[in-house]
Amino acid sequence: MKKCQISSILVMILLVSLILSGSIFAADYEMKIGHSQSVKTPRHKACVYFKLIVERETDGRVEVKIYPSNQLGTEAEMLESVKMGAIQATLGGQFEAASPKLLIYTMPFLFEDISAVHDIIRGPIGDKIASAAEANDIKILATGVAGGLRNFSNNERAIETPADMQGLKMRTPPIDSIIKTIEAIGGNPVSVPYAELYMALKTGVADGQENPFTNMVDKKLYEVQKYLTIVNYQFHPSPLYTSLDWYNSLDSELQVTLEKCADKMMIYNDELNREGTEDSLAVLQKEMEVNYLTDEQRQMFIDASQSVYDYYIEQGFFSQAEIDEIREAASN
Structure with a gap:
């Protein structure tokens, strides 16, 4: 077979491969x-997974590009870019800026x-909370x-009741x-920037702090830090914010x-976080004095924090009924 024929065949094979891969x-x-x-x-690994399944499930019609480590700006700047349609999506915090309902x-x-x-x-209540962001030109996919x-x-003492918090710089x-x-x-x-947290605790600018186990490790x-109190006092969501205008520009099938891909992404994200939480707690148990609250002790903290609910309800962020x-749905 002539070289030119071989070259033509190789080119055709390459073209077919490229077409099939999109x-x-x-x-x-x-x-x-x-x-x-x-x-x-x-968070980043979940984005990589999202890219994989989106490009596969849309047959390459949607190309996902990921920019970690604040490459596109701070969290606040990225969310504003999503609102304006300058970028299509961001993953993270900025709850009140996206929708006060997220608080x-x-x-x-x-x-x-x-x-x-x-x-x-993952249920209808979450969908309802997410939909409130559309008033700010944001679509929360999951x-x-x-x-x-x-x-x-x-660093000062084991925290067992709210009385133990008195005087602690947190x-x-x-x-x-x-x-x-x-x-x-x-x-x-x-108030201490997250990047300065370690040194602030080391030098006594702060006596203590609050974070998930993964962040602590x-x-x-x-x-x-010497003492760890497992109180599980707060949850932070990680919404996938997308530009509402961009989302509306897609046909219904792509939407x-x-x-569906975003739902799968978050299940994967949550599993990674579960594994990370378990691994991190194991590290902290070896390195720190760990204190588990009794139900009665935890109830003292719950009672003391009721004023936080009162404030947000009075300000109209959400209602007692919500x-x-x-609480009713989570307990069933």
Whole structure:
């Protein structure tokens, strides 16, 4: 066989391969997803999984491009870009900016465990909460778990009741529901950037802090904290925010496909977070003095934090009926 014939056959094989893989033609739609975490985190791994299944399930019509580690700006800037349609999606926090209704998830002691969280965020109540973001030009495709339930650590003493929080300087992120909760249960909130948390605890700028186990291990906080109290006081959602205008530009088949892929993505994300939570707790149990609250002790914290609910209900963020609906559904 002549060389030119062999070359032609090879070219044809290559073309067929490219056509079958969908890579020879440009996608109909580009979906840029930005987030703030590193490529090692469950959040990024979930995005990679989303890219894989979206491009497969849409036969390459939607191309997903992922930008981790704040490449597209801060979380606030990325959410604003989604609202404006400059990028198509972002994954993460900024609850109040997306929809004040999302703050209902962050109310103290609303959930007993992550299974109760899943019952809500994957069901009709979660869909209703997510739909409120459409008033801000945002479509939430699905909601997952951001790191697991949050707990306390400090250097001064074991925390067993709200009285033990008195006088403790507790580092908090700039999230109003956390600040109000720490104040309600007797602590003194101290604002420290997350990047400076380790040194703040080491130097005594703060006595303690609150975070999921995964964050505590990632930041090696066990090196500068002695006591860990497992109180599971708060949950943070991880919504996949998309531009409502962009979503509406898709045909109905693609919309349904994206939502199904987003649901699968969040199940994968939550499983990664579950594994990370278990592994991280094992590390902390070896490195710190771990205190598990009794039901009676935890109830003291629940009672003390009721004022946080009162504030948000009075401000109109949500109603007592909505809180009761979540509690009833999560307990069934």
